[in-house]
Amino acid sequence: MPKELDVKNTILESKRLILRGWQKEDLDDLYQIFTDPAISEMSGCPTISSMEEAQALMKMFQDMNKVFALVWKENGKVIGSLDLETPQFDFGEAYKNAYGKDVGCILHQDYWGNNIMVEATDLMVDYCFQQLQCDYMCCGHFEDNPQSERLIEKMGFHYQRDVIFHPQTGGEKAGKLYLLDRKEKEYENKS
Incomplete structure (x- = not known):
């Protein structure tokens, strides 16, 4: 049975990284990341321009409880974020009732x-x-973002179709949509 996402009470760790909820001490790092216009262009997130906007963004991340801070273990600095959303695209009958x-x-x-x-x-x-206990994961990228395309392909996601995204920065951007089915990974079926 699927479980609820709870970023605030989850810590994931690898050799070089920690994924965890956002903390007030992360504010300067968040500001450095989200004031970069290149980040905005590739992700569709608006660029922030003040510490007040950074505080509001952090509060939003904390309240949403679905955005992880990506921490570089070597120095404890937050260097990025990963978020998990409810999929907005239809993947056909096979995934109609899937989580x-x-x-x-x-x-x-x-x-x-x-x-x-x-x-x-x-x-x-x-x-x-x-x-x-997700049945599948999906992701996408803007057409003009080859770095994300390479990442998605390295991770084993499969191209589904071209789509039009509506980024937070406004307008429309052409992109590609990908899917990874749980059955493609070798996990025991834990319920």
Whole structure:
């Protein structure tokens, strides 16, 4: 039976990373990440421009209870985020009554190119399939974001179709949608 997502009371750990809920001490790191226009362009999240906006964003993350802070173990710095949403796209009859999560991720530019998101997304996939008992996971990327496309393919997600996204920054952006079925992973069926 599927379990509820509870970021506030969840800590996931790998060799180099910790995924956990956002804490007030993370405010400066959050500000550094979300003031970067490149992050906004690739993710569709609005760029923030003040500490007040950073505080509001952090409060929103904490209240939503579905956005993980991505912590670099080496220095304890928050370097990104991963969120789990209810999927908004239809994946056909086979998934009509299935339980799934849509994963999204953001990483500070200083950490790009180090396979950090492969490691973080691997943690998230295991968490979704083993702990939350998801039947599937999905994700997408804007057409002009080849880094995310490579990550998604490395993680074993399968292309489903082209879509139009409506980012928080407004307008429409062409993109691609992917899916990963729990059956493709080798997990014991724990209920």
